[in-house]
Amino acid sequence: MAKKKTIRSIPQERTPMREQAPQARAKNFEEVACGYGLEEALRESERCLMCPDEPCISGCPVGINIPAFILKITEKNFRGAYDILTDTNLLPSVCGRVCPQENQCEGVCTVGESLEAVAIGRLERFVGDAAIREGWTNIPYIEPNRFKVGIVGSGPAGMACAADMAKAGCDVTVYEAFHQAGGVLKYGIPDFRLPNEVIDAEIDNLKKLGVKFECNTLVGRLFTIDQMIGEMGFHAVFVGVGAGYPTMLGIPGDSLNGVLSANELLTRCNLMRAKEFPDYDTPLPMGKRVAVVGAGNTAMDATRVSLRLGAEKVYCIYRRSRTEAPARAEEVHHAEQEGVEFHWLTNPASILDDGKGGVLGMRCVRMELGEPDSSGRRRPVPIAGSEFDFAADLVVYAIGTNANPIMGQTSSLKLNKRGYIDVDENLAASVAGVFAGGDIVTGAATVIEAMGAGRKAARSMKAYLGIRDAGLPYLNRSGTGAGTLFGIDTRERNFARVRVA
């Protein structure tokens, strides 16, 4: 038994992760953060106190047994760490990169009370990447049942739900409107934050579970949810189509040719690979001076993509202050390092026309913070007479999205006032057998929250179908994780329900 660790005995400094130098990386699409090497991972894993409270587990939307997987790292049993991660989290490589850990597991870490929190996300990524490199997968023995499950949308919510239902023995088909699976992970998040190879590796894992992917399929229009439940014979359907429908500012100049949504910029660049034009056919609007409006993660992605596409100047325009910016602190920091110029407390008033249908610049007004608004954040109010103009030739709106209307247009699903799908606490929608989760229920949120919703919906779906979460022992070649369960509530193993729901 190892000596009990104390806050004084652990390495005091959080192990830094190697990164590409800002000057170099702002010119390429290679990953910014290079990930931990072996020594770094081992050192950082020693910083976990293995405290009895385990606040990190409840801080994680999918409830990963964080101390347990970190313990396996300290024991250099990386396969064991992977087995624990994949008990609850389908996509460790993805989540280790894109989760806002500072607000989740790391935000409540005991070490974080006196020192910097344990770098849980970086350790998770270390293990996930090792699995991709080594080709590890955990394929449980699956006893097929007679249920057919349809998943609409192949983003994080749909993937998480698909994995759980496949593991429960269902025949799962995932429908995707784009020509490639992955949803926002593919079209939205750029390669320098989340390489496509990582997503493809995770999708391959799903295929190994027997999940079928059908791309080029626009559910709602090619066939409806009602048809899926009816004539197509699906016993249950999960709707995880994302928010979509980008918001425009509604100011003069909105429809000029140099104005586009961050969704469009990112989709052209990431999914359609317009950055490789003309080898790929999709063109990109090129800007020398780019103004990105908004300060969420999508805005940060848009600024950093613009830099990499060769913009000379990239501005980030946000009407509140840095404190209120919804982006992860690390993303803002990365963008700043790479040379993005931030204009906090600045609100666009109009986009200036160059007389040829394009953008000449932007007129903005300075703001100051007033009383707190309904979101609890101090409301920005314009400072009279503070208008100013600056030159820009491309304006990117990253100010959020509204509900995608296709499900509402084509199904009898009940929507809420804002157009999102109305669900109960178990994520059941208004049509029997239909469940929904992710951005199409909550509005724009994070990858891990969407995955959490996908898994929660899967639990409800299993209850609805009458599937008991019986134990599914691994066909585990390494032998290290024998007896663990793949994403199944461990209280419900071995056909014996310890706790009746």
Place this chain on the structure above:
Amino acid sequence: MKMSNFEIVAREDFSDVTYLLEVRHPLMAKAAKPGQFVIVMLNEHSERIPLTIADFDRRKGTVTMVVQAVGKTTMQMQQECLVGTALFGMVGPMGHPSQTSRAKKVACVGGGLGVAPIFPQARGFKESGAYVIAILGFRNRDLVFWEDKFRACCDELILCTNDGSAGIKGMITDGIKLALARHSDIEEVVSIGPPVMMKACAEATRAAKIKTMVSVNPIMVDGTGMCGGCRVKVGGQVKFACVDGPDFDGHQVDFDDLMSRLQRFTAAEREAKDRWSESCRMTKQIGPGVSPRGSPEIESRSELLDLLNDAKGG
């Protein structure tokens, strides 16, 4: 269950630049309604291009599009999309179907490429018992297609060509004027074609306050409401053609805005087309075996090249 492998089962060339592709997709043939569109990808590197559904055959399980070779992708499709080959992807049917109203007398106006997608609408109106006047416009006689199809399903056909080589000599608006002069009781006009034509059409009916629906085809990426590239101004409001349209009230659409937004990628489009035409010419000179990416047909079809060059800027 594989949806479809997007096989091209029939093709017809209407002219040097206009061609019809019929793609096997039984599920889509079953779902498609007049007014909807698809997005196709020729190969893995291609753009996603929106094309209005020109026809669908539920019995055969096919969906038909009519394409005009105007840019790199559509020119490449013209060369490579032969019967027996397959598209990389096709998704749809997208957008709201056209509302076939209960109007008793309608004019279905199609200009150039718009003649194809106006056909299922004309047929739809005929099936619901309306008196249907088809007004079709082409630049000249050589470009005319589907005249017989329209004659078979419409009560009246007014054919207009710019040079008078077929039908009446004049613009599509001359055809509309003729129809309005003959019939004072036209309740609805449906118009599909280039924006400039739809604009003229909407102006021609504005004074008489005849309901005029148009089908817009702006630049789009996903076609599912996610990118906002296809936004159009309708009655002062921003609408996304892909999920709010593609049909809108022609009297409300800001066509100047639509036409301006279609110019977004003009430079890149020209560059792509020139580069592609150049690579085809090189292939022709060097001979077989060095065709650009995955197009073994190019050599045997190199006689097309001069025609394609003529079509530049068309």
